[in-house]
Amino acid sequence: MSSRPAAKVTISTIAAEAGVSTATVSKVLNGRADVSTATRDRIRQIMARHHYQPRRARRRGGVVDLVLNELDSLWSIEIIRGAEEALRDEGVSMMLSAVHGSTAGTNAWLDQLAARRSDGAILVVSDLTPRQRTKLGALGIPFVLVDPVGNVDPTVPTIGATNWAGAIAATEHLIGLGHRRIAHLAGPRQLLCSRARADGFHAAMEAAGLPVPDGAVRYGEFNDPSGRTEMAALLDEADRVGRPSPTAVFAASDLQAFGAYTALRERGLRVPDDVSVVGFDDVPVTRWSDPALTTVRQPLQEMAAMAANTLLRLVDGEDVNLPRVELATHLVVRGSTAAPVVATGAG
Structure with missing residues (x-):
């Protein structure tokens, strides 16, 4: 007999075996009604077979913070839409904060996050300093980065694009x-x-x-x-x-x-x-x-939605083995491009 410990069963394990998304498994765990009876029964049978017990100890107020450099840009609006929809589907509220690139603003959002005992944070900021990471760790608040400035700690889940x-x-x-x-x-x-x-x-x-x-x-x-x-x-x-x-x-x-x-x-x-x-x-x-x-x-909305779902898995105590995910970009051709009127040389 093998002396190796059994592999840890997570929501991802259940979802893969049931042939559904992790969001669907989460809906069953939360008692949501928008899952078919057959799918719900299949997921529950798999959880029973694995003796799966969800970890909910870290879910406190059902609130997640979304922190952006600014709130009024077209780019930010798409991020907000994607995160809000994903969190709403899970019955989680979202609080918005803007950093505006200032030290005072950065301190403010951290203090606010601590004061309202947020479950976690989606950070869409130009940079995250070691001191800020340390404070988040001391608060026990998991976080996910979206499109960060540079290289980040490989243990921090990061969502970007190609x-x-x-x-x-x-x-x-x-x-x-x-x-x-x-x-x-x-x-x-x-x-x-x-x-x-x-x-x-x-x-x-x-x-x-x-x-x-x-x-x-x-x-x-x-x-x-x-x-x-x-x-x-x-x-x-x-x-x-x-x-x-x-x-x-x-x-x-x-x-x-x-x-x-x-x-x-x-x-x-x-x-x-x-x-x-x-x-x-x-x-x-x-x-x-x-x-x-x-x-x-x-895919701004998709990036934000993946960040939200990843964060909720962290909040629920799951191990998330996604150091960096890059979602695909693709070209959309419209009317602003055409062949040059006169053929030109390389110079």
Whole structure:
């Protein structure tokens, strides 16, 4: 007989054996009515066979905190929607906090989280310091990170997206249309997602044998004013050195792409007739812009929902062996990209 201990049975174990999602198992454990009788009976039989006893000692007030850098951006709204829906399905309330990148704000959300004895936290913040991690640990509050700045503790569950692959898809789309002079409006240098998108742009250009001239990559912020400023700077730089302007631009966010729209129109240039533009994120307004924006869809709501479900598993005492999950991005082609009017060389 083997002396090895039996493998720990978790909600994931039950879900896999029953052929259902972990959310369905959780609904049965919580006595929810929106599960068929046959499925409910099958799950309960499997739990009885494994002598499964759910651990609920850490569930306190049925409240989870969602902490973001800001609450009013289109990006944040999609994250809020995804997390709220997933938590609502589990009968858990959600509290919102904004950090705004300030030390005072950071202290405030930590203090508030401790005061209301939150069950856990979904953190969508630009950075998490070692001191903050230590305080969360001292409070006994589990947390999940969404799209963090850089490398994090491998024991902390992290949900992100395939930024590098998405950037390659965007750039290859423009190359496939015949563009050879392509620029990139990048996000903040310190953000991991910005660097991954810039790296993907460079990788696609290099694979196609296309040069990236000095000044053709402009780092800024994920907002409309930055896109407008950096797009204007791209055009000014091309004029200053006597180089042809780019015929296509890949922006690291949809808002930067809309800023590029403005800068191009101010110069009398049309999208996509004169310059094609691709964004990143696929926030809802992209389909209503003029022209509708070709962009890389980042599954923001799905990322938030996975973070919420992962957090609830941690709250329930499960081991979550997901150090980092990256959900797939994909290109959505709309009206802002087209073949260049005049064939251009690589220069």
